Amino acid sequence: MSNKIDRPARRTTRIAALPRRAFLRGTGVALGLPMLDAMTPAFSRSAHAANSESEQPPQRMLAVCNNLGLLPPNFFPKSEGLNYEPSPYLEILREHKSDFTVLSGVSHPDVDGGHPADNCFLTAAPHPGSGGFKNTISLDQYAAEYIGHKTRVPSLTLGVNSAEGRRSLSWTGAGVLIPCEQRPSVVYRELFLQGSRKEIREQIRRLRQGQSIMDAVAEQARDLRGSLGARDRNRIDQYQTAVRELEQRLHAAEAWENRPKPQIEFSMPLDPEDPSEYMEKVALMYQMAKLAFETDSSRLVTLLLDSVNSPAIEIDGESIGAGYHNLSHHGKSEEKLAKLRAIDEAHMRQLGALYSDLAAIEEDGERLLDRTMVLYGSNLGDANRHVTTNLPILFAGGGFRHQGHLAFDRDRNYPLPNLFVSMLQRMGIETDRFASSTGTMSGLDFRS
Structure with missing residues (x-):
């Protein structure tokens, strides 16, 4: 394998140094995702499940x-x-x-x-x-x-x-x-x-707020993309994919909030x-x-x-x-x-x-x-x-x-x-x- 450096390609690619503070402004909300219940899985693959409930x-x-x-x-x-x-x-x-x-x-x-x-x-x-x-x-x-x-x-x-x-x-x-x-x-x-109507509305508000935060994070990540090298751009792409998956999870969670929970005889x-x-x-x-x-x-x-x-x-x-x-x-x-x-x-x-x-x-x-x-x-x-x-x-x-x-x-x-x-x-x-x-x-x- 040659150790020669491709200097022309290197000259045509200008990568500005990205201050840590700027990066944190762009993606720092990710540090708070667990507070949005992001520890539960996204539903990105749900559409690709092999069989529907009606089939099995x-x-x-x-x-x-x-x-x-x-x-x-x-x-x-x-x-x-x-x-x-x-x-x-x-x-x-x-x-x-x-x-x-x-x-x-x-x-x-x-x-x-x-x-x-x-x-x-x-x-x-x-x-x-x-x-x-x-x-x-x-x-x-x-x-x-x-x-x-x-x-x-x-x-x-x-x-x-x-x-x-x-x-x-x-x-x-x-x-x-x-x-x-x-x-x-x-x-x-x-x-x-089941929570009260007020509690359900508040939970839905929090879920929607989470969705708006995801939108903001994705926008900031896109703004950063042009100033990054190839490896970091790939990481940002992966990050944006994760944000989209989380948004799908948040939408699904909101739908469940309006459905009544099952009634059982077993006491808490x-x-x-x-x-x-x-x-x-x-x-x-x-x-x-x-x-x-x-x-x-x-x-x-x-x-x-x-x-x-x-x-x-x-x-x-x-x-x-x-x-x-x-x-x-x-x-x-x-x-x-x-x-x-x-x-x-x-x-x-x-x-x-x-x-x-x-x-x-x-x-x-x-x-x-x-x-x-x-x-x-x-x-x-x-x-x-x-x-x-x-x-x-x-x-x-x-x-x-x-x-x-x-x-x-x-x-x-x-x-x-x-x-x-x-x-x-x-x-x-x-x-x-x-x-x-x-x-x-x-x-x-x-x-x-």
Whole structure:
């Protein structure tokens, strides 16, 4: 490759130095976009969804990550296939055995770094612990760009004891963290409590103000364009595209403001205040997800169970007596392992209750569970050693032909993002790739 500089071309291109203050005047409003609820996805791809609602029933997704995982010997079955013998943890879910598939030998290629990997559970962005790491779009937000406009709330990002501003399963296309909502009462209000006419008018005013701000930002960005070099012009073009997408989201949000919210019999929950009430919080967040799906208020929910950030939690009203994170580094201590087993079994009971709740609800002659994909797993295969391979994964519902135990190579793991591609296709989104996928999930097909 020649190192010669093309000096004539260089002379004909005059790029004036752009003072930082001028740039901030032109694009500084972008720093305030989260205040305009820009953390929810734009609807730019909604027109390109593969199937309309009239062509297929609505499909939902709940993705749950417990960032301290589960004790592997108690989770993974020793046999494979449909007739596998359930492990101690899966024995708790035996009545739902035909409704889920347990995966072993799966992971995200190149996602390492131990605890930081929880931020990549739904993105599969590589090397989250490295300097300069930048995340990518999460599975739920990718889907929301296609189907988010179909519901009042495009997606719900929930958390239990999540470290605010540092941990989330949901990330925008620009790799920006979407904060977890940790108060069930706030979720309930957003989904079901109708504001007064005055409050609705005020919200619409704020939305329109947001649209006017977007117009101003786009105009200022256009003014800047002529004084920038090629790379910066490309960045401005990308920025203007993002502004247009946000304007579309704001228009859609305004339309929803004038529609009445669903009426339900479930009362607004009280928010547990103590982090030790971890399991109670999990149960309430599962309840909020179920209600969102049942009323078709949202079809995409993520839930981060930030066990790393949890203290000595309570199981059946009794304190476990040690911090959750400390227990995960058990060093094969029988006392710690016994306490971890009690926690893991409580998780399985909560999950079983969720499966039962979704299976008990009927929608157009089908169980809601058959229209809801429930992904439960962890970014850690072994929290004791911070291993990010051989992840414990349960995948339930969604109208799939479940295969019992799908066992892949424990040494050369199968890419978990392949499951994400299958999930996207199940939601009617035409794609054959997501992150580091190599195709759809092998051995797991839709029911006819």
